[in-house]
Amino acid sequence: MNRIVLLFAAVLCLFAFRTATSAADNQLTDQEKSDGWQLLFNGKDYSGWKCNNGKEIASDIVDAAMQPYKSGGYIIIHEKKYGDFILKCDVKMPESCNSGIFLRVENPNDPVHTGFEIQVATGNGTSCHDIGAIYDLVPTTTNASKGPNVWNSFEIKCVGPKMSVKVNGELVCEMDADEFDLPGERAIDGDHKYKLNGNSRAVKDFARVGYLGFQDHGHPVWYKNVKLLPLQ
Template sequence: MVNFKNYIRLIAIILLAGAFSSQELLAQSTNYEILFDGSSLDKWQSKNNPSSAMKGWKIDGGTLFMDGKGGGDIITKEKYGDFELVFEFNLTENANSGIKYFVDTIYNEKTGKMMINGPEYQIIDDYNYKGVKDDPNGSTSTGAAYLFYPPKNKQLKPAGSWNQGKIIAKGKKVSHWLNGKKLLSYTRGNKDYLKKKSENKFKDDKNYGELKEGHILITDHGDKVFFRNIKVKRL
């Protein structure tokens, strides 16, 4: 015979669980902070002007994307040091984007706020984007630490398909992942990293990749790339 009180209690638990989205429940169970829940950009701000609207960035069907040009990069309101960032992305043909980390802004009396750049998890259409196809070492392809380290053992799904990216940063060590596979790892500031930096366009940026913590940034290259399920865990 069913215990009526236990039955009512079970129904109450089910209803309470239903009040939370699946992402919220996942975040609670794994200590992730949801950065984009499919409906709000409350955790983000414009890179150049935190008080301005994030023009051009649209939310539709639980996804985030740049609709048009001139919206500009967006950054998290919070800064992160040791972290694990997980995100899903879906490229359109020939699209180019990326996620940067250890980014900060400083105040300049002449120009207002300006960005301290940071390492980038490259996101781009490897199959169609000419610049990537012509890149001899792959350091501009999806999953690369842009202009520093190329990805290995990559299984990128083509434009129109969802991929899952992951960045793990602990101390000076960083690793990039794609669809459950580790693509690369490197150490910020070590001899090899500094050599590569001296040979690329960031050679004069002394702060590039050197900050202990910083914002996470989604780039705007004027292309349509869809994002969803963006979450971060402090380590």
Template structure:
């Protein structure tokens, strides 16, 4: 009986180690399906700063294998040598999978089809959030805008920011990992949160133009006429946030 118990314990330990070693890695099946890692748990070589050649120093790799933003905690984007980051490669039709964890009261975002409008000479630049669809990342319980009622449903985690609320709203609380997937295929985009589809929308359609016109992006031409390809972006909103298991595969 004791030997049987020991065998069970050893098996459980092996399973635990196997699961842990799979963090930020691709399975053989995923490799066959065309997945690639955007983050291997060791380096951020596939990212750079928005409108920058290198990475802002506030972004780093944590000891437990996650991309970590050491936010200022005051929702002041870009402070403390921060700023948004983007994938070095562009993507059009794709499936993106990752996990995120937000600090208490925190805010961040995942962007797709991001293009850069960088400041030069006397011409001002445009931030990424002004021209790219965003899957919101947020502490839905402790964020100040939730507590004082200034945020609406389409500004909560999982939502197409300021346009379509996530439904169902199944986000885990601050300090816990959320698994998300974004699928973009010929203009149809799906947001998945913790195994459930929570948002669907259709780019470059009259419905899309109507939604933009009713949002805070109404005066942003780049948001109406989105590029067919763009970067994957992670937002610095001034708050501490973690991302891991970031993988992507191109779709036809």
């Protein structure tokens, strides 16, 4: 009898631990709530989100996930601006995918040239255009993708000039914006969107506070468990 009681108590303890450390999709765990995480997507609708051009998002919610395909804008953005933070989300890509997670967008009417983009893409490369790269600025050190049609986790941290990206728990890209103090400068040689645009600002002078969002780039990419921890 004592063994049965102890076993039952152990099962209850394990259940309580899992409840505290895990949650259903699009919900915060007890620990995340305690730590101050914010849930940016409720899994039901686009409350708190809009197209970068101000229009209402035309995309549907698909299986409790955002799918900003044919949204009516170039990216869908959250209504609040953020500066220093950790952003987590789960992403599922189709067989062919070229999309992105945008951060610190200063001007919603020009997200491409006034913000940073974390690349969401299929493929096995480690360039500035592969999954987890800070698009057109810093390539990845490794490709940690699980591939298309499965969920890949992203964790992006922004603190002052420093930015880092983890894909499926593996650190794949880091940047210190202060190191790029000349217009057109980036981690590798070659032309890129900031340089070709004739942008007179160096990357170090880009806004440290701005909008975040997900790109509508012609592929039905899915996003869920969008959570943010402010660090300011």
